[in-house]
């Protein structure tokens with residue numbers, strides 16, 4: 001069967017993108033990354049993608065000034081030109097217009113470094129520590145117009161340690177991100193994820209709880 005054609009949108013180092021690329025190398029993986037698109041011309045992840053022989057593109061948001069719709073249209077045209085089936089946001093630091101999100105409804109995934117709906121937005125690890133959270137983690141979800149919302153496809157948890165620093169916690173969560181994003185993309189590409197009443201079902205069943213993905217210490 002033809003593989004699902006995926007574009008990864010990045011703004012930075014692209015470690016989640018790299019994890020997705022690695023996963024696609026397994027012969028039975030149902031998706032292939034055919035385009036890496038960045039809004040930042042010198043995003044580190046672009047070099048990684050080029051080394052892997054993947055097409056890259058830059059759509060510089062600054063060239064569009066305040067016209068978010070025009071920026072999104074430029075990205076959409078590239079995605080269509082590459083015959084993209086699914087979009088993965090991976091550290092893509094631009095808000096998207098509802099129109100763009102609507103065009104990719106249930107075909108656009110995001111990874112967020114927190115157990116949503118807790119800690120939407122930025123500085124999630126710092127805020128989790130300040131809130132004395134005992135459990136923290138990451139969420140892969142379908143993108144909806146509201147930021148860091150949308151049906152959860154997969155979550156992975158880590159225990160927060162008493163002596164955790166922001167960077168130590170971030171590193172442990174990132175390890176989880178690199179596990180769950182490829183797994184979530186696999187499920188979506190295999191057509192096993194449905195959205196019913198605003199929540200995801202996998203093979204018709206509720207998404208497993210995040211603790212089942214907690215990596216062994």
Ligand code: GRF
Pocket residue numbers: 010012013014015016017090091092111112113174177
């Ligand atoms: C990750 O923590 C991701 O969850 C968040 O932005 C960060 C991107 O890191 N959305 P990377 O570029 O994938 O290394």
